[in-house]
Amino acid sequence: MKKLTRYSVFAVIILFLSACGDSTNTSAPSNEVEPSTSATAAASSEPAAEVAGASEAATTQVAEADVMKLGKQVYMRNCVACHQPNGKGIPPAFPSIANSDVVTGDLDAQISLVLNGVTGSAMVAFGPQLSDEEIAAVVTYQRNSFGNNTGDEATAEQVLALR
Ligand code: HEC
Numbered sequence: 228m229k230k231l232t233r234y235s236v237f238a239v240i241i242l243f244l245s246a247c248g249d250s251t252n253t254s255a256p257s258n259e260v261e262p263s264t265s266a267t268a269a270a271s272s273e274p275a276a277e278v279a280g281a282s283e284a285a286t287t288q289v290a291e292a293d294v295m296k297l298g299k300q301v302y303m304r305n306c307v308a309c310h311q312p313n314g315k316g317i318p319p320a321f322p323s324i325a326n327s328d329v330v331t332g333d334l335d336a337q338i339s340l341v342l343n344g345v346t347g348s349a350m351v352a353f354g355p356q357l358s359d360e361e362i363a364a365v366v367t368y369q370r371n372s373f374g375n376n377t378g379d380e381a382t383a384e385q386v387l388a389l390r
Contacts, residue, residue, distance in 0.1 A: 294380060298368025301361045309349060314373030321349070325373035334379055338366055338389050354390060359383035 309321035316323040324330050329337050341362055344352035363381040370377040
């Protein structure tokens with residue numbers, strides 16, 4: 228009997244807490260307005276600060292976006308089966324791209340690995356099947372996705388030089 232009372236007190240508390248939770252949720256969006264507004268303000272004040280270099284910076288950003296788009300396409304067609312959409316792979320058979328030592332390490336070493344594959348493993352050589360641009364893009368994509376944040380970009384020239 229005592230136990231039952233205790234449970235019902237619990238139930239009341241939980242009900243009460245979840246009611247509070249709901250009211251917090253309803254007010255949450257209005258709280259979120261502030262950070263996003265200030266983020267927009269920060270972003271828009273940045274180009275204004277360097278008017279001279281603005282158009283050049285915009286062009287570079289567009290080029291980067293295109294490379295990432297192509298890189299994602301190549302990844303989704305050729306790599307996703309093993310390394311997975313979230314880049315976490317299926318260890319131990321297929322290693323994670325997220326936080327990988329190779330993908331966050333030396334750029335040339337990663338390009339070479341993708342070009343030549345890893346002998347005796349399921350990682351085949353993609354050199355014969357993909358263009359320099361595609362390999363550069365997919366390497367760039369891996370280095371700047373899934374939480375990887377190297378900030379560097381592989382070029383087609385670099386890939387050609389390592390073939
Ligand atoms: C059929 C499965 C498979 C596919 C498809 C595949 N990989 Fe791999 N990948 C592997 C395996 C297995 C390894 C581990 C090789 C080893 O070191 O033994 C690996 C390793 C890697 C590594 C090194 C990761 C690390 O930390 O050791 C990179 C980078 C990589 N792959 C990139 C790619 C890219 C880019 C593609 C698509 C163009 C791709 N892989 C497609 C199976 C695959």
